Amino acid sequence: MSAKDESYKHKKVISIGTVSEITGLTERQIRYYEERKLIFPERTQKGTRKYSFNDIEQLMEIVEKMEDGVQTFEIRQEMLKKEKKIDEKKIRDEMIRGQLNARFGVHKSP
Amino acid sequence: MSAKDESYKHKKVISIGTVSEITGLTERQIRYYEERKLIFPERTQKGTRKYSFNDIEQLMEIVEKMEDGVQTFEIRQEMLKKEKKIDEKKIRDEMIRGQLNARFGVHKSP
């Protein structure tokens, strides 16, 4: 996926009414999941929430988990675990990259 | 590009205020370009316009052409020409496919 496609997915441009239509959730529910830190819309200057397609996908996953009786608190914990794993992978990758550079790296500026 | 990425690009979910922010155009301008048939937003049930990322890109191109002194009428004509070319290619492709099928095609149902 190119960087451009990524920007489509992550750019926060969709207002809550549209998100409600797409996901089938009420605005109340969508705001509540934000309160529980499951999604993180941006705000315009005057305070209206803006969501990305990625947020919508996240909401779809939340819906499924809620239907399985999972509580928002647990969903949040799962999210934090996943983030942690990703961060750890990043650190590992950077370490490998750093060591390769230290031994075989090309130094561009003199 | 996968079908999913395509849907991000073409799904009409962005309201005019956001489009205005992103493109730098006034709402007046955006509505006018619609009147001139340069863009085709969808409408919600209650009549508010919804744009896609593709529409935004289209608007960016319009901006450049307008800066070059091209009139909306001419921009529309260019668009129609391009569409025509695409349609012609589609027909050619389908004819080739059809002929291949007629001679060597596999018939799935007996």
Place this chain on the structure above:
DNA sequence: CGTGTAAGGAATTCTGACACG
């Protein structure tokens, strides 16, 4: 805990029109 709802206000969007040029 998760969600519905009524309340009041602020911001958004829409249309049709007049204006300038």
Place this chain on the structure above:
DNA sequence: CGTGTAAGGAATTCTGACACG
């Protein structure tokens, strides 16, 4: 032709709170 603007109305969104359970 392309765009600005004031006008009036309708639809959207926001917050904080009460309710149920």
